[in-house]
Amino acid sequence: MKSGKKKFTVGRAFLWAALILTAVIQIFPLIWLLDFSLASSTEMFTSGLLIIPEKIQWGNYQKAFVDGHFLRYLKNSVLINGLAVLFVILISIMAAYACRRMKWKLSGLVKTILLLGMMIPIHATLLPNYKIYSMLKLTDTIWALLIPYVAFSLPQAMFLMTSFLDSIPMELEEAAVMDGCGIYRIVFQIVTPLLKPSIATVSIMTFLNNWNEFMMASTYLSSPTWKTLPFSVLEFTGQYSSNYAVQFAVMALTAAPAVIVYILLNKHITKGVAMGAVKG
Numbered sequence: 001m002k003s004g005k006k007k008f009t010v011g012r013a014f015l016w017a018a019l020i021l022t023a024v025i026q027i028f029p030l031i032w033l034l035d036f037s038l039a040s041s042t043e044m045f046t047s048g049l050l051i052i053p054e055k056i057q058w059g060n061y062q063k064a065f066v067d068g069h070f071l072r073y074l075k076n077s078v079l080i081n082g083l084a085v086l087f088v089i090l091i092s093i094m095a096a097y098a099c100r101r102m103k104w105k106l107s108g109l110v111k112t113i114l115l116l117g118m119m120i121p122i123h124a125t126l127l128p129n130y131k132i133y134s135m136l137k138l139t140d141t142i143w144a145l146l147i148p149y150v151a152f153s154l155p156q157a158m159f160l161m162t163s164f165l166d167s168i169p170m171e172l173e174e175a176a177v178m179d180g181c182g183i184y185r186i187v188f189q190i191v192t193p194l195l196k197p198s199i200a201t202v203s204i205m206t207f208l209n210n211w212n213e214f215m216m217a218s219t220y221l222s223s224p225t226w227k228t229l230p231f232s233v234l235e236f237t238g239q240y241s242s243n244y245a246v247q248f249a250v251m252a253l254t255a256a257p258a259v260i261v262y263i264l265l266n267k268h269i270t271k272g273v274a275m276g277a278v279k280g
Contacts, residue, residue, distance in 0.1 A: 030259065037248035057245060064250035068232035077211065077229040080142060084149040085206045088157050089199055096161035097187050117155035122148060123215055130219055144220035149210045157202040164198040204265050211258045229254050
């Protein structure tokens with residue numbers, strides 16, 4: 001009994017050591033980025049993985065914030081990603097309800113086709129989409145980003161929504177029908193409040209997946225009207241090609257919103273995915 005307890009303690013020690021090592025490896029790039037962004041460009045060529053700056057260079061962030069047009073690109077990113085989250089939630093709830101609750105011949109096929117979207121990489125449609133957008137004159141508009149962001153986030157959202165929807169008793173909807181509720185009132189006033197965990201998970205994952213997307217944005221957008229936050233990094237590679245510290249500062253500013261959202265709302269992601277997997 002005593003030896004078993006000792007073996008369990010040793011096992012937990014190895015587990016904690018492995019978890020701590022993994023956490024350090026994962027967090028180190030962020031620490032490295034922050035450290036270099038607060039140093040001067042001359043200090044970056046010293047030996048060692050990290051730098052202890054002689055004087056913290058807060059001016060790097062001032063240059064990155066002003067010259068990188070940070071607020072303009074941040075506004076575009078928040079607007080485009082916010083609308084993408086809204087459309088994904090709205091469409092996935094209605095599609096999940098139509099495929100799982102409503103009786104029609106092609107419901108299973110439609111659900112399968114929507115879920116097959118998870119197998120298609122978003123950048124595999126880069127050139128076909130560009131051709132279509134050019135014909136429809138949608139390039140350099142907000143729709144050029146919204147459409148693929150929503151389309152490629154929808155399969156994952158559909159998967160989670162259907163898993164949660166299957167756990168909701170149909171008796172609630174039958175009682176609502178007996179009380180005279182219409183289909184839209186049932187979906188949005190009765191079913192949707194019960195889907196809050198999956199809605200939170202879908203919102204966070206959609207936001208994080210699309211936040212740093214750059215390939216489509218750089219292909220479909222040419223004017224600065226709808227350019228998103230990653231473009232600030234691209235501008236600095238030419239404008240401050242020799243000032244690496246400022247480039248690190250603008251990369252830190254670009255990554256900060258996504259990191260903050262993930263840190264604050266990570267528990268909702270893991271909780272929602274775990275509950276969806278169990279209920280599905």
